[in-house]
Amino acid sequence: MTRTLDLAVIPGDGIGPEVIAEALTVLRAAVGDSVEVHETRYPLGAGHYLATGEILDDATLDALRQHDAILLGAVGGDPRDPKLAGGIIERGLLLKLRFAFDHHVNLRPTRLYPGVTSPLSSPGDIDFVVVREGTEGPYVGNGGAIRVGTPHEVANETSVNTAYGVERVVRFAFAEAEKRRRRVTLVHKTNVLVHAGSLWQRTVDRVAAENPDVTVDYLHVDATMIFLVTDPARFDVIVTDNLFGDIVTDLAGAVGGGIGIAASGNLDPSGAHPSMFEPVHGSAPDIAGQQKADPTAAILSAALLLRQSGLDEAAARIERAVEHDLAGRGNAARTTGEIGASIAEFVASST
Amino acid sequence: MTRTLDLAVIPGDGIGPEVIAEALTVLRAAVGDSVEVHETRYPLGAGHYLATGEILDDATLDALRQHDAILLGAVGGDPRDPKLAGGIIERGLLLKLRFAFDHHVNLRPTRLYPGVTSPLSSPGDIDFVVVREGTEGPYVGNGGAIRVGTPHEVANETSVNTAYGVERVVRFAFAEAEKRRRRVTLVHKTNVLVHAGSLWQRTVDRVAAENPDVTVDYLHVDATMIFLVTDPARFDVIVTDNLFGDIVTDLAGAVGGGIGIAASGNLDPSGAHPSMFEPVHGSAPDIAGQQKADPTAAILSAALLLRQSGLDEAAARIERAVEHDLAGRGNAARTTGEIGASIAEFVASST
Numbered sequence: 001m002t003r004t005l006d007l008a009v010i011p012g013d014g015i016g017p018e019v020i021a022e023a024l025t026v027l028r029a030a031v032g033d034s035v036e037v038h039e040t041r042y043p044l045g046a047g048h049y050l051a052t053g054e055i056l057d058d059a060t061l062d063a064l065r066q067h068d069a070i071l072l073g074a075v076g077g078d079p080r081d082p083k084l085a086g087g088i089i090e091r092g093l094l095l096k097l098r099f100a101f102d103h104h105v106n107l108r109p110t111r112l113y114p115g116v117t118s119p120l121s122s123p124g125d126i127d128f129v130v131v132r133e134g135t136e137g138p139y140v141g142n143g144g145a146i147r148v149g150t151p152h153e154v155a156n157e158t159s160v161n162t163a164y165g166v167e168r169v170v171r172f173a174f175a176e177a178e179k180r181r182r183r184v185t186l187v188h189k190t191n192v193l194v195h196a197g198s199l200w201q202r203t204v205d206r207v208a209a210e211n212p213d214v215t216v217d218y219l220h221v222d223a224t225m226i227f228l229v230t231d232p233a234r235f236d237v238i239v240t241d242n243l244f245g246d247i248v249t250d251l252a253g254a255v256g257g258g259i260g261i262a263a264s265g266n267l268d269p270s271g272a273h274p275s276m277f278e279p280v281h282g283s284a285p286d287i288a289g290q291q292k293a294d295p296t297a298a299i300l301s302a303a304l305l306l307r308q309s310g311l312d313e314a315a316a317r318i319e320r321a322v323e324h325d326l327a328g329r330g331n332a333a334r335t336t337g338e339i340g341a342s343i344a345e346f347v348a349s350s351t
Numbered sequence: 352m353t354r355t356l357d358l359a360v361i362p363g364d365g366i367g368p369e370v371i372a373e374a375l376t377v378l379r380a381a382v383g384d385s386v387e388v389h390e391t392r393y394p395l396g397a398g399h400y401l402a403t404g405e406i407l408d409d410a411t412l413d414a415l416r417q418h419d420a421i422l423l424g425a426v427g428g429d430p431r432d433p434k435l436a437g438g439i440i441e442r443g444l445l446l447k448l449r450f451a452f453d454h455h456v457n458l459r460p461t462r463l464y465p466g467v468t469s470p471l472s473s474p475g476d477i478d479f480v481v482v483r484e485g486t487e488g489p490y491v492g493n494g495g496a497i498r499v500g501t502p503h504e505v506a507n508e509t510s511v512n513t514a515y516g517v518e519r520v521v522r523f524a525f526a527e528a529e530k531r532r533r534r535v536t537l538v539h540k541t542n543v544l545v546h547a548g549s550l551w552q553r554t555v556d557r558v559a560a561e562n563p564d565v566t567v568d569y570l571h572v573d574a575t576m577i578f579l580v581t582d583p584a585r586f587d588v589i590v591t592d593n594l595f596g597d598i599v600t601d602l603a604g605a606v607g608g609g610i611g612i613a614a615s616g617n618l619d620p621s622g623a624h625p626s627m628f629e630p631v632h633g634s635a636p637d638i639a640g641q642q643k644a645d646p647t648a649a650i651l652s653a654a655l656l657l658r659q660s661g662l663d664e665a666a667a668r669i670e671r672a673v674e675h676d677l678a679g680r681g682n683a684a685r686t687t688g689e690i691g692a693s694i695a696e697f698v699a700s701s702t
């Protein structure tokens with residue numbers, strides 16, 4: 001009996017459709033005949049919103065919920081468009097999906113592949129993964145303001161952290177570490193954010209006691225910045241909150257050779273909701289439709305999708321093909337389609 | 352009539368006393384006979400707290416208030432000491448001073464001096480200043496927790512932002528830009544922290560309209576990470592909130608050649624309270640007392656102190672001497688005292 005994989009595909013805005021096209025070609029090549037892949041496309045994003053007034057209605061959310069996994073390109077329009085101000089698409093679509101589908105683990109691996117140039121002069125052997133909490137912290141929308149627009153305005157933002165929410169993501173990080181080099185670094189700001197910091201630190205201490213073979217350390221988020229550019233090879237698994245994770249992973253992507261190759265998975269590891277896979281990069285409207293975007297981040301996100309779906313061999317095939325492609329890349333300019341085709345070809349030849 | 356400069360000196364913990372000794376030698380050399388420098392030493396810090404149980408009492412705070420300026424080395428003890436847990440010294444001393452003396456501008460310049468090695472392979476011409484808000488944001492201590500230690504714990508942290516607090520620091524940033532390359536970048540996370548973000552953005556827009564000769568742009572804090580390692584030369588003045596400023600300035604220090612040379616001023620530009628000058632680095636207890644610390648950050652902090660005190664020529668003499676010293680440094684290992692003496696000598700010879 002052939003296995004099926006029922007995908008929701010959200011190509012999105014800007015370069016999203018271009019990179020997603022390549023990711024799907026490579027994904028299909030990787031699974032070959034062993035998996036029947038169904039694709040349902042959802043035309044969501046800034047363009048769709050400007051055309052229809054809809055960002056993400058309940059019916060669409062219910063439809064998305066039925067799929068095995070979601071593959072997303074990038075969403076977001078021209079940042080100077082006043083109709084898109086205040087992150088209306090990011091919050092109404094991307095964050096809404098993460099919260100609705102309980103994507104509490106935002107998994108973001110960084111690896112400096114051979115052949116890839118880091119902006120660091122001595123990057124060392126960069127290979128770590130950030131486990132970013134995805135459903136709490138300052139992302140909960142728990143802020144407000146009074147006297148807006150007056151000299152007496154007060155605008156507050158609240159970071160919410162729960163024992164339930166922190167523990168499950170810390171446990172996930174330790175499980176990842178067990179599969180890797182067995183080293184977990186908690187990143188926070190416990191000397192200032194004392195209540196949230198204490199909850200994170202106590203949770204890590206407790207889970208660490210259950211995993212004595214894992215080495216655990218702690219870094220303030222500011223000190224983490226320094227180590228990420230002076231000794232990124234020291235990291236194996238970083239576990240951190242939603243906002244610190246956002247900041248750390250963009251820097252991680254940059255030192256690991258650029259967000260053109262940085263993949264991510266928004267996971268509900270319980271399987272109760274579909275997980276969602278997306279490149280870390282945005283929609284880059286300035287180069288959209290020109291075949292200039294690097295589809296590698298989207299392709300590696302498809303590999304994460306396959307691994308999360310239990311298709312480890314197909315995922316590994318993609319990762320090997322990307323590794324091969326990056327190693328031989330040099331400085332030759334290739335189109336989005338050429339990069340995708342070359343990776344797909346190597347995947348097919350290794351099946 | 353000789354001018355006087357009445358300094359409060361807090362050498363602090365770890366390498367603090369060593370670097371402060373050099374900073375004072377250089378400061379005295381820079382002002383020469385033109386200024387009568389008074390020093391009053393305050394033995395505050397983790398060591399003092401462990402010995403006496405006092406962090407910063409009201410009488411000491413009142414005494415500090417009488418000085419023209421405060422020069423601080425570094426405070427903080429062994430991070431694993433349970434008696435120092437939860438940032439008790441950082442909050443009870445450093446942050447208490449910043450709040451009590453209304454240090455709403457935390458000024459942190461970054462410059463890649465000739466002769467200094469950046470961890471970036473193509474750093475370019477790095478020369479910018481971060482204007483970090485110092486009395487609001489998530490630093491206000493406005494958090495709390497319920498059901499602590501149970502599976503139902505909820506720990507919140509609140510970022511407080513006011514029109515009053517944001518406007519004064521934004522105005523300071525524009526005034527800095529007018530003295531520099533006339534470019535201000537607001538760093539925030541307006542697409543997620545919508546209430547605080549909107550206040551910051553509207554304030555920048557309003558002040559920008561009054562300063563049409565200043566070019567203004569906006570970057571999300573995550574994207575800022577990328578630019579700080581791929582194109583740090585693009586920045587002139589960054590204005591940002593307390594927490595983002597903490598994160599951005601450690602990365603800035605690192606790409607600008609290391610926090611061994613990163614200086615900072617905690618300013619109350621109104622002059623109502625003494626401003627406080629300190630290196631960005633911490634107390635580094637592991638190398639304390641070994642003459643291994645680089646006193647340059649403390650020396651450059653003393654230069655900021657002189658400039659803030661209206662002693663621009665003396666400040667410039669220190670900066671030129673540091674520039675000279677850094678340019679000739681190479682890889683030769685020198686003690687803290689040797690570096691300080693060499694800079695002081697150059698300062699004296701240029702007076």
Ligand SMILES: CC(C)[C@H](C(=O)O)[C@@H](O)C(=O)O
Pocket residue numbers: 090091094095246280542543573
């Ligand atoms: C678009 C934005 C809301 C999002 C985030 O902050 O999580 C993005 O930066 C990311 O990292 O996926």
Ligand SMILES: CC(C)[C@H](C(=O)O)[C@@H](O)C(=O)O
Pocket residue numbers: 191192222441442445446597631
């Ligand atoms: C010690 C700590 C409270 C402090 C801060 O977060 O402001 C430090 O990191 C700094 O940047 O001066």
